[in-house]
Amino acid sequence: MTPRVIVVTSGKGGVGKTTATANIAAALALLGNKVVAVDGDVGLRNLDVIMGLENRIVYTLVDAIEGNCRLNQTLIKDKRVDNLFMIPTAQSKTKDAVTSDQMVSVCSELRKDFDFVLIDSPAGIESGFRNASAGADEALVITTPEVSAVRDADRIIGLLESMEKSPIFLIVNRIRPQMVKKGDMLGVSDVLDILQIGLIGMVPDDENVVKSANEGKPLTLGDGAQAAVAFKNIAARITGKDIPFMNLEVPKKGFFARIKDAFGGGR
Amino acid sequence: MSIKSIISGIFGSSGTHSKDVPSGQTAKDRLAFILVHDRIDIGPGKMDQMRLDIIEVLKKYFEINESQIELKLENEEGSTALLATIPINSVLGRSGKTARRGCSSRN
Numbered sequence A: 001m002t003p004r005v006i007v008v009t010s011g012k013g014g015v016g017k018t019t020a021t022a023n024i025a026a027a028l029a030l031l032g033n034k035v036v037a038v039d040g041d042v043g044l045r046n047l048d049v050i051m052g053l054e055n056r057i058v059y060t061l062v063d064a065i066e067g068n069c070r071l072n073q074t075l076i077k078d079k080r081v082d083n084l085f086m087i088p089t090a091q092s093k094t095k096d097a098v099t100s101d102q103m104v105s106v107c108s109e110l111r112k113d114f115d116f117v118l119i120d121s122p123a124g125i126e127s128g129f130r131n132a133s134a135g136a137d138e139a140l141v142i143t144t145p146e147v148s149a150v151r152d153a154d155r156i157i158g159l160l161e162s163m164e165k166s167p168i169f170l171i172v173n174r175i176r177p178q179m180v181k182k183g184d185m186l187g188v189s190d191v192l193d194i195l196q197i198g199l200i201g202m203v204p205d206d207e208n209v210v211k212s213a214n215e216g217k218p219l220t221l222g223d224g225a226q227a228a229v230a231f232k233n234i235a236a237r238i239t240g241k242d243i244p245f246m247n248l249e250v251p252k253k254g255f256f257a258r259i260k261d262a263f264g265g266g267r
Numbered sequence B: 001m002s003i004k005s006i007i008s009g010i011f012g013s014s015g016t017h018s019k020d021v022p023s024g025q026t027a028k029d030r031l032a033f034i035l036v037h038d039r040i041d042i043g044p045g046k047m048d049q050m051r052l053d054i055i056e057v058l059k060k061y062f063e064i065n066e067s068q069i070e071l072k073l074e075n076e077e078g079s080t081a082l083l084a085t086i087p088i089n090s091v092l093g094r095s096g097k098t099a100r101r102g103c104s105s106r107n
Ligand SMILES: Nc1ncnc2c1ncn2[C@@H]1O[C@H](COP(=O)(O)OP(=O)(O)OP(=O)(O)O)[C@@H](O)[C@H]1O
Pocket: A010, A012, A013, A014, A015, A016, A017, A018, A019, A020, A041, A046, A121, A122, A123, A173, A174, A175, A203, A204, A205, A206, A207, A209, A210, A213, A227
């Protein structure tokens, strides 16, 4: 299989790029792929913490680029699942410590050893984003169903297209089905209408995401949580499997269920 | 919880809010408008300016009613179009008034 280098990015910050990178990387590894997740957010590193690997860092990507070590010395192997690795970045440098050209050569070196290279990008349209995505062929754009996030996603999609990334897929994160049902949140179909881009996954707002971040254990390494299922489905779709979208609709309630709800008996 | 909201919960009505536009729809409408302008990089203010410019040009040729001119941007399948509706008052330019105007603006 030809190695695939995928940048995970967004226009607006804080919409779930790092969460998605960690969870999709772990899920791809569980599917039997050799995966490396690269922290491309120089100066604001987070991926190590979300993946729970922060205590094992010796060298960072910036060390490798500055010639203090070899690239393979920066690889941290995840002990919970075979074939999952992470490359941390430096916390004390600025975003231009890794240039676009350097990122391209890092990615081409990683292609030799991995099936998937996932790059966690900083938000926005500045050099940090450009550097992080320079070496990628494909892109996953994360948005939440909010006006500002979707607007910024549109901008990023335009930039990714001009950088000739393909395919570019959308993930709508933090969906609250109850609010969508009430008409108080943009639905996924609204977002797709507006952005006109392929959807690869929708992830519910799930408090388990916060818990897993607390523990430093990607949700997809366990099961049960709705968001874990959603991220696993995304990983499977990335590998070309045709997985139906999760039903995030709230089931239409019968009369008795509404009585129960009304008196506070619903879940 | 009020008795009223319990009852409206049971009967599934949206009660007093039924005539309000749900905020999700408002979000969608606002987004569509914002993105049309973002994508062509011309804000609503510039559009107004353009409207005035277009009217200036049209006035050389037609008698038009400025308040009836409608300019809007539409987005379909990834491409944007400027749609203009410009009612013309006297198509054939038969009235003396129109003719005179046409004359003076050519000078
Ligand atoms: N599906 C979800 N359900 C609940 N909380 C979520 C979900 N996705 C992300 N979050 C929370 O949102 C916050 C931001 O997530 P994350 O750090 O992954 O975003 P980011 O896009 O990487 O941010 P930044 O732009 O700062 O790098 C975190 O606190 C995370 O726990």
